[in-house]
Amino acid sequence: MANKYLNQDYETLRSQCLMQRKLFCDPSFPATFGSLGFDELGPNSNNTKGVEWKRPGELCSKPQFIISGATRTDVCQGALGDCWLMAAIASLTINKDILARVIYPEQNFTDKYAGIFRFQLWQYGKWEEVVVDDLLPTINGKLLFVNSADQNEFWSALLEKAYAKVNGCYENLSGGHASEAQEDFTGGIAEWFSLNNAPSNLFDIVKKALSRGSLLSTSISVNYVGKERLTQEQLVEKHAYSITDATEVQAKHGQFKLVRLRNPWGHKEWTGAWSDCSKDWSQVSPEVKAKLFHSAEDGEFCTNPQFRVKLDIDSQGDDKCSVLIALMQKGARKAKQTVLPIGFYIYKYKGKQNVLLGCEDLQGSVARSHFSNKREVYQRFDLPLAEYFIIPATFEPNQEASFLLRVFSEK
Incomplete structure (x- = not known):
């Protein structure tokens, strides 16, 4: 009580x-x-x-x-x-x-x-x-x-x-430290391991802890005074990450131990080996990737449809165009299915003619809608005159839905 x-x-x-x-x-x-x-x-x-x-x-x-x-x-x-x-x-x-x-x-x-x-x-x-x-x-x-x-x-x-x-x-x-809040959420005791002096079975400890419902987090400890800094692989020093999964993956060239982290910022992701756009994933079967929910947490869509639009009418008097974008989910009520949370991202087009955006282009969107489990999500934007890709998405990875995308501008 x-x-x-x-x-x-x-x-x-x-x-x-x-x-x-x-x-x-x-x-x-x-x-x-x-x-x-x-x-x-x-x-x-x-x-x-x-x-x-x-x-x-x-x-x-x-x-x-x-x-x-x-x-x-x-x-x-x-x-x-x-x-x-x-x-x-x-x-x-x-x-x-x-x-x-x-x-x-x-x-x-x-x-x-x-x-x-x-x-x-x-x-x-x-x-x-x-x-x-x-x-x-x-x-x-x-x-x-x-x-x-x-x-x-x-x-x-x-x-x-x-x-x-x-x-x-x-x-x-x-x-x-994340362990302080984790104790306040569980009443448990926080154990701390340094990777400089970690037990040889640390990965097994992490897996067992996750399977038992323990709350795990990690951070990069540094001695300098000042603001957080990015590593070459886009990890943030002096910044706390939650550990959300640990698994072993069988690939063409051996077995790999992977740990999945979550950045509370919702952006700035690891870009090293086994990152979202890494070629390492080509060694893994589609079934294994699906099992691991291989997808960017804040939206990585090399597989999602991409719609290219060009805004060339200045409707604001400041080289910007007002555009209304609406994404509608089709048939969920008729099929007696749950309406999935949906939304969309907008990326500036910088590529070559008739070439879709690749992983390297999807590191930062210029705008995004809110995500909602309604039949339709819509939002108005004032965007600089340029060409853009609109990428619809479900909020959670590996979900599919039929949809209608509508774009209204001054033209």
């Missing part, structure tokens, strides 16, 4: 708000600068200029707590140096039992909604049920901190707020 953090009882507070027909405002963690921070996120900081606290219903028309299950791609780091916490939250999604204990997945924005949510965190030997209101810090209508790839989904942002509450403020989450 969990304690009531700060003696705040979720059921009592929600009932009071429903009776009074008002939304919960947490007096113990108010929507003020004091909850943001004291220095870099203090009231006089440039980082907090224009901050407004808004509820999810003010940010989108139909907010949801969880869409199609909580996944590691729901955890994209915002303007806060808490990659260690993001890595822990991302690894939390791998174990559904632990996840359900921490976030209470039945919560929603419809049934007896009163602007109050609860989470369960382990704090110094005791489980604490922590309540928060759903007022979240935003700038220009966008979440300032953690966000989901789907703009209607808010479980990760609310969990981050609960964790900020038990630690005093958001700024107190800047800098740390």
